[in-house]
Amino acid sequence: MSKRKSKDASLPVGECVSQVQRIMRERFCHQKLPDKPYGLDSQYKHLLELLRRTAVHGESNSVLIVGPRGAGKTMLLRCALRELLELQEVKKNVLQVHLSGLLQTDDRIALKEITRQLHLENVVGDKVFGSFAENLVFLLEALKKGDKSSSRPVFFILDEFDLFAHHKNQTLLYNLLDVSQSAQAPVAVVGLTCRLDMLELLEKRVKSRFSHRQIHLLSSMTFPQYQETFRSELTLPDTFPDSKFSQEWNLSIKKLCEDKSVEEILQKSFNCSKDFRSLHLLLLLALSRVSVSNPTVQAADILEANRMSAADSKANILHGLSILELCLIIAMKHLNDIYEGEPFNFQMVHNEFKKFIQRKSHSIHNFEKPVVIKAFEHLLQLELIRPVDGGVCKVQREYQLMRLMLDHTQVMEALQRYPQCPTDVRQWAVSSFG
Amino acid sequence: MLAGLQCPGYPEAKLSSVSERLPCREGQAGTLLALMGEPEQYCFPSIFIYGHRATGKSHVILTLLKELEVPHAAVSCVECVSAGLLFEQVLLAMFGSESATLLPRSPSLSDFVRIYRQFCAQEPAQQTRYIVLERAELLRDMEANLLPGLLRLQELVDDNVTVILLSEIVWDKFRPNTGCFEPLLLHFPDYTKAELLQILSLDSNPSYSPELYSSYINILLGVFYSVCRDLRELRHLAALNFPKFCEPLEKGEAKESDTHKLWRNIEPHLKRAMQTVYLREVSSVQWEQQQMEEKEATALRGLSAHAHVELPYYSKFLLIAAYLASYNPARTDRRFFLKHHGKIKKTNFLKKHEKTSNHLLGPKPFPLDRLLAIFYSVVDSRVAPTASVFSQISSLVTLQLLTQVGHDDQLDSPKYKCAVSLDFISAISRTVSFDIVRYLYDFL
Numbered sequence: 001m002s003k004r005k006s007k008d009a010s011l012p013v014g015e016c017v018s019q020v021q022r023i024m025r026e027r028f029c030h031q032k033l034p035d036k037p038y039g040l041d042s043q044y045k046h047l048l049e050l051l052r053r054t055a056v057h058g059e060s061n062s063v064l065i066v067g068p069r070g071a072g073k074t075m076l077l078r079c080a081l082r083e084l085l086e087l088q089e090v091k092k093n094v095l096q097v098h099l100s101g102l103l104q105t106d107d108r109i110a111l112k113e114i115t116r117q118l119h120l121e122n123v124v125g126d127k128v129f130g131s132f133a134e135n136l137v138f139l140l141e142a143l144k145k146g147d148k149s150s151s152r153p154v155f156f157i158l159d160e161f162d163l164f165a166h167h168k169n170q171t172l173l174y175n176l177l178d179v180s181q182s183a184q185a186p187v188a189v190v191g192l193t194c195r196l197d198m199l200e201l202l203e204k205r206v207k208s209r210f211s212h213r214q215i216h217l218l219s220s221m222t223f224p225q226y227q228e229t230f231r232s233e234l235t236l237p238d239t240f241p242d243s244k245f246s247q248e249w250n251l252s253i254k255k256l257c258e259d260k261s262v263e264e265i266l267q268k269s270f271n272c273s274k275d276f277r278s279l280h281l282l283l284l285l286a287l288s289r290v291s292v293s294n295p296t297v298q299a300a301d302i303l304e305a306n307r308m309s310a311a312d313s314k315a316n317i318l319h320g321l322s323i324l325e326l327c328l329i330i331a332m333k334h335l336n337d338i339y340e341g342e343p344f345n346f347q348m349v350h351n352e353f354k355k356f357i358q359r360k361s362h363s364i365h366n367f368e369k370p371v372v373i374k375a376f377e378h379l380l381q382l383e384l385i386r387p388v389d390g391g392v393c394k395v396q397r398e399y400q401l402m403r404l405m406l407d408h409t410q411v412m413e414a415l416q417r418y419p420q421c422p423t424d425v426r427q428w429a430v431s432s433f434g
Numbered sequence: 435m436l437a438g439l440q441c442p443g444y445p446e447a448k449l450s451s452v453s454e455r456l457p458c459r460e461g462q463a464g465t466l467l468a469l470m471g472e473p474e475q476y477c478f479p480s481i482f483i484y485g486h487r488a489t490g491k492s493h494v495i496l497t498l499l500k501e502l503e504v505p506h507a508a509v510s511c512v513e514c515v516s517a518g519l520l521f522e523q524v525l526l527a528m529f530g531s532e533s534a535t536l537l538p539r540s541p542s543l544s545d546f547v548r549i550y551r552q553f554c555a556q557e558p559a560q561q562t563r564y565i566v567l568e569r570a571e572l573l574r575d576m577e578a579n580l581l582p583g584l585l586r587l588q589e590l591v592d593d594n595v596t597v598i599l600l601s602e603i604v605w606d607k608f609r610p611n612t613g614c615f616e617p618l619l620l621h622f623p624d625y626t627k628a629e630l631l632q633i634l635s636l637d638s639n640p641s642y643s644p645e646l647y648s649s650y651i652n653i654l655l656g657v658f659y660s661v662c663r664d665l666r667e668l669r670h671l672a673a674l675n676f677p678k679f680c681e682p683l684e685k686g687e688a689k690e691s692d693t694h695k696l697w698r699n700i701e702p703h704l705k706r707a708m709q710t711v712y713l714r715e716v717s718s719v720q721w722e723q724q725q726m727e728e729k730e731a732t733a734l735r736g737l738s739a740h741a742h743v744e745l746p747y748y749s750k751f752l753l754i755a756a757y758l759a760s761y762n763p764a765r766t767d768r769r770f771f772l773k774h775h776g777k778i779k780k781t782n783f784l785k786k787h788e789k790t791s792n793h794l795l796g797p798k799p800f801p802l803d804r805l806l807a808i809f810y811s812v813v814d815s816r817v818a819p820t821a822s823v824f825s826q827i828s829s830l831v832t833l834q835l836l837t838q839v840g841h842d843d844q845l846d847s848p849k850y851k852c853a854v855s856l857d858f859i860s861a862i863s864r865t866v867s868f869d870i871v872r873y874l875y876d877f878l
Contacts, residue, residue, distance in 0.1 A: 018442055022475050029476040031589070069613050074589075102583040103544040103590065113544060162612065163579070194612065281618060284478055288468040291440070313484060313604040313619060320486040320624030323660040347794045364660070370713045371661060383603050396853050399796030419626065 014292050016245040020236065024287050027233060028280040037072060037079050038232075039225060043215050047190075048080045050213070054153050054188035055090045060180040062189040062210055064161065066196060067217030070275030073192045076217065077157065095154045101163025107172045110164075111135060118142075118154070132171045133178075140185040153186040161191030165201040173202065177209035219274050226270045226279075231257050233283060234297065252296040259299045265306045282309055314406060317382060318414035323425070324367060324375045326418065327353055330429045332385070332404045333411050343388045343401040346376055350398075356428050363422035373398075439464055443472030444502050452501045457636070458629040459490045462622055463498060469618070470596075473504060473561040477596040478618045479588035482570075482605050485622030488665040491600045492568050494622075499564055506564035511572040517580055521546040524565055529553040543583045550591045559594040570599035574608060582614035589615075624663055627655060633665065634672055642680065646690050650679050653697055657704040662712070671707060674718060678703050678725055743833075743862075748817065749826045750862050753852070754870060755809040756836055757859045760797035760852035762875045764804065770873050771811040791876040793856065799839040799849045802827075812868065 011019075026032040037044050053059040065073045085091045097117045104110035111132065115124055123142050129135040140151065156176055158164055164173055176189050191198075199207060221229075234253045240246035256262055269282060285305035286297050294301075321329070331352035335344045350372055357366050379385050380402075388401040415421060415429050439449045439460065444467075456463050470477050483491050492508075499506040507527035514520040518541045525533040525546070533553050538545055565587070567573065573581045583590065584597050597617075601608075605619055625633065631651055638647035654672055662668060679700045682688040688695045711721040745753065762770065792798070805827075810817065817823065830836045831850070839849040852859075863870040871877050 014442060018472060018475075021471055025471060025476040029478050029588075030594075069615075100590065102579045102586075103542075103547055105542060105544070105577070105579055109542060109544050113548075116548075277616060281478070281616070284469070284618070288465075288471070291468075292442070309619070311619075311621065313606065313621065316621045316623065317484070317486070317604055320489070320663065322663050345794075345796060347796070351794055367661065368709050370715070371708060374713060375661065381602070383607050395796065396855070398855070 010244055011242045013245075013295055016242050017290060017292055017295055019241065020249065020290065021287065023236065023240075024234070025284070028284040028287065031075065033075060033078055033082065037076050038229065039219075039221060040072065040076055040217065043217060044076060044080060047076060047215055048083060051080055051084055051155065051188055051190075052090075054155070054186050055084060055087075055094050058153060058186040060185075060187050061213070062177055062180045062191075063213040063215060064191045064193065064198060064210075065215045065217065066193055066198060067219075068275065069194050070273075070277030071217040071219055072276060073194075073217055074159070075276075076215075077190060077192065081155075093152050095152055096157065097154060098157045099159065099164075101158070101160030105163075107132060107167050110167075110172050114156075115139060133175050136175045136179065137184065140179065140187070151185040153188070156187060156189045158189065158191045161193040162195045162198055162201060164191075165198075170203050170206050174206045174209065177206060180211070181209045221274050223267065223270055226274055227257060227263070227266060229276075230266060230279065230283075233279070249296060256297055256299060256302070262299050262302050265302055268310075269306070278309075282306060285309060312410070312413075314384075314410055315414050315417070317384070318406075318410070319417060319419075321379075322375065323364065323422070324372065325379055326415075326421075327356070327364060327425060328372070328375055328379060329384070329404070329406070329411060330415075330425065331356070332402075333406075333408065333429070336404055336408075343403050345401055346373065346398045349376065360428065361424055363424055439467055441467045441470075441472070443474075448501055452497055455497055455501075456490070456494055457633055458625060459494050459622075462490070462620075463494050465620065466495065466498060469620075470498075470504075470562065473502075474594075475562070476594055477562050477564075479595075480585040480597045480599065480615065480617035481620060482599045482601070482608075482617040483620045483622060484601050484604055486624050486663070487602055488667075489622045489624055491622050492566075495566055495598060495600070499566070504564060505559075505561055506566060508566040508568070510568040512569050514572075516540070517543070517576050520567075525549060525553075528563060529557070543577070543579055547583075547587075547590050550593070554591060554593045561594075563593065563595045564598060565595065566598045566600065568600045570601040571603045571608070573599075578610065581608065582610060585617055586615040625665060627659060630659075630663070630665060630668065631655060634669060637669065637672070639676065639680075642683075643690065647676075649693055649696075650676065650700075653679075653700060654704060657701065657708065658712075661708065667712075670718070671704075671712065674711065674721060675700070675704060675707060743858075745862070746826065747866070748813070748823060749830060750866050751813045751868075752805070752809055752823070752826055753830060753835055753854065754859065754863055754866075754868060755805055755812055756800075756830070756850060756852040757797075757854065757870070758808055758812075758873055759800040759804050761792045762873075763792075764800075766875050767804070767808065770875075771808060793876050797851045797853070799851050801847050801849050803847070805850065812873075 047063070047065070050061050050063055054061050065077065067073050081096070085094070095118060097114050099110055099113060104113055114136075115121055118139060120139055120142055124138070127138075129138065140154070164170070167173075176187070179185065180187050180189050195201070199210070199212075202210065231253060234256075236246040236249050238246075269278065272278070282302070282305050285308055286301040289301040289304065290297060318326070318329070328349055331349045332344060334352055335348055350369065353372065354366075357364060376385075377397075380387075384406060385402045385404055388403060412429065415426060439453045441449065453460055453463065469481065483495070485491055496508055498504075499508070505528065507524045509520055509523045511520070514523070518537065518539075521541055521543075522534045522537060525537065528550075533549055536549050536552075565584075567584070573584070584599075587597050588595050599617065605617070631648065634651045634654075635644065635648045638644045651672060654668070654675070658668060658671065679696065682692075682696060682699055683690065688699075707721070710716045711718060716724070758770075806819065806823075809823075827836070827850075831838055835852070835854050836850045837853050839851055854862075859870060
């Protein structure tokens with residue numbers, strides 16, 4: 001304790017805050033790996049064991065990591081790789097190939113990328129291969145060591161695994177899994193996907209070569225655990241340069257977790273989704289409000305962050321519509337009520353609007369039809385309404401059938417928040433008949 | 435209003451000059467700046483900014499990035515017909531021309547990421563790099579992997595990079611089927627009426643007092659605010675109509691304080707502008723010329739096609755017949771076009787079976803025979819069914835006044851629909867002195 005105190009120079013507040021920002025942003029934005037995956041012990045052990053067998057004993061393997069988005073699939077894998085690479089012999093020997101379904105959109109690109117990542121471009125040179133399999137086998141052959149008995153183990157890591165299943169004939173998957181089945185070279189094929197029905201997407205011949213090992217990351221986190229994660233994500237590490245500041249910070253975070261309103265918000269966001277990504281989003285929004293004048297995260301910051309992240313974007317867009325466009329939306333809402341959700345066209349909307357003008361409006365004047373059409377087309381552009389059949393057929397635009405992409409409550413809520421909404425428009429919206 | 439932007443890591447003077455250039459957007463700029471953090475800190479991998487047109491989305495973000503000299507690439511997706519062009523522009527802005535030449539022909543996202551990584555390894559990011567994509571809704575129409583790929587670009591290239599997407603359309607319409615990395619959503623609210631007034635008043639004319647210009651803007655907003663809240667459109671309209679507003683002042687008929695007189699002068703003029711130049715019925719140049727001439731405002735020939743259509747005599751009747759065939763039920767033809775249509779009870783006939791009229795539902799298709807039958811009965815003289823009549827039908831189809839329904843291969847009984855509006859057909863029938871409303875079932 002005394003030792004630590006001596007090395008501390010208490011830094012100015014600005015410096016501390018900027019350090020905090022740096023540390024936290026690495027956590028929230030850069031997905032910095034935690035020391036240990038939280039709450040995924042058994043899965044972690046399983047994966048680590050599988051990879052170690054390939055790396056150390058030369059056994060081939062294939063495994064699929066399945067879990068919803070933001071559940072920590074990549075984090076789990078990267079943690080396992082990190083631990084594995086700490087072993088000296090593994091680090092020397094193992095090769096990694098990282099592919100992503102988003103980048104390698106067909107097998108030709110994927111093969112080029114594999115060649116590149118294995119640093120074999122000059123070995124391949126200008127060779128022409130008859131088939132994909134031949135090429136892949138050649139690549140793996142090239143990795144064999146001088147003594148010919150053992151070749152270097154290769155980890156194939158396929159992110160967005162489901163997208164690879166859409167490639168023609170699933171050639172890449174077939175060949176990789178085939179290699180992992182036959183005793184050619186030690187490879188481990190690790191697929192990451194968010195689709196639970198992944199195996200259904202594979203062709204029969206591909207499926208039969210897969211080991212059917214799956215690691216599921218279906219989060220069983222409870223609310224206290226979620227709160228604990230929240231706290232640990234915001235806590236500063238012991239290595240923070242100014243220990244006085246970090247103690248104060250951590251104390252304030254602890255207090256924050258006990259706050260009733262914060263707990264309520266956490267409960268709400270926990271009920272929506274318990275993945276790490278959405279939690280990080282919330283925390284970043286709160287963190288961005290931390291500055292020199294406000295050096296800790298307050299409950300109000302969390303409230304504000306929650307308000308920002310939970311805002312209904314369609315309601316926001318409705319807020320900025322002109323009064324004419326709002327009237328058209330109301331007319332559409334009435335049409336939806338009358339015809340029970342059947343599609344409508346511009347003429348019907350205009351008719352409905354004209355009826356309103358004639359009967360009860362005092363504040364809205366009559367607009368020329370082209371002006372109304374322009375407003376209608378603006379709504380179409382904002383995709384608040386959508387043509388029923390893609391909008392390609394040869395119908396006059398007034399008669400094109402449309403659907404409203406908003407529901408009743410959204411319209412009513414937007415109306416409540418609309419600035420300076422005339423009362424007659426509001427009454428028209430509430431009245432049950434047009 | 436806030437006391438100016440504050441963020442450590444940027445020079446104070448620049449921040450204050452930025453905030454001067456962003457009237458009424460201090461709040462948004464502050465939020466963005468707070469999210470960006472200090473230059474070398476990480477920012478969220480992707481940010482999605484949405485808001486109505488002309489709410490300052492591009493302006494705020496580009497001013498911030500430019501003034502604070504942050505490395506960035508700004509690309510408008512309208513300019514990029516292919517993903518290749520987008521990649522080229524980004525690489526060009528980030529790493530110079532050398533990198534862009536490395537892109538192969540029709541590059542894939544994989545090539546882009548490879549080259550990006552290669553250059554990024556040479557010059558690792560000291561500061562967060564930003565890629566700003568305007569009109570991001572167009573990304574949806576490009577390759578399916580592009581949008582999800584860009585959203586998690588930070589992970590893919592392993593660099594301190596943030597992608598900022600700007601769009602008018604809400605994020606819900608972007609999300610692909612199997613989901614993707616969720617960006618941080620940021621809303622740019624519309625300007626309030628007071629804010630619009632404040633911004634528009636900034637363009638005041640040097641030869642008149644700012645108060646006069648503000649009062650002019652007030653009048654303009656009074657007319658247009660209920661229809662249009664697009665700042666750019668309003669600015670355009672304000673600039674176009676200001677000379678007219680000043681006319682009484684120049685002639686000495688009114689003083690600057692005669693607000694009522696000025697208002698009486700300009701208001702009908704602005705209302706006319708809404709029906710013409712706002713709809714692009716006439717071009718801005720035409721509108722200005724017309725203001726110069728000032729007298730012959732009645733004979734306004736706009737850009738829209740309706741004012742220019744000249745048809746042969748029989749074509750007009752063919753079009754009228756087509757309109758009647760499209761909007762009247764076939765069973766009423768006997769009543770309208772037969773002189774002695776036997777005993778149909780009038781009351782029974784007039785009872786409308788349909789609740790909604792045909793003018794709400796749109797035109798119905800009709801066979802050629804019916805068109806011709808109606809045509810013979812409405813046209814005054816006797817016409818022989820010659821090839822010239824048939825060729826006029828096909829030229830009406832070419833003019834898109836009629837549309838052919840179904841396939842072109844139905845030679846014996848083609849079906850058509852009439853594709854003109856009631857106003858248009860009334861104008862046509864007036865020229866041949868035919869009272870079309872008497873023949874329309876909806877208006878009985």
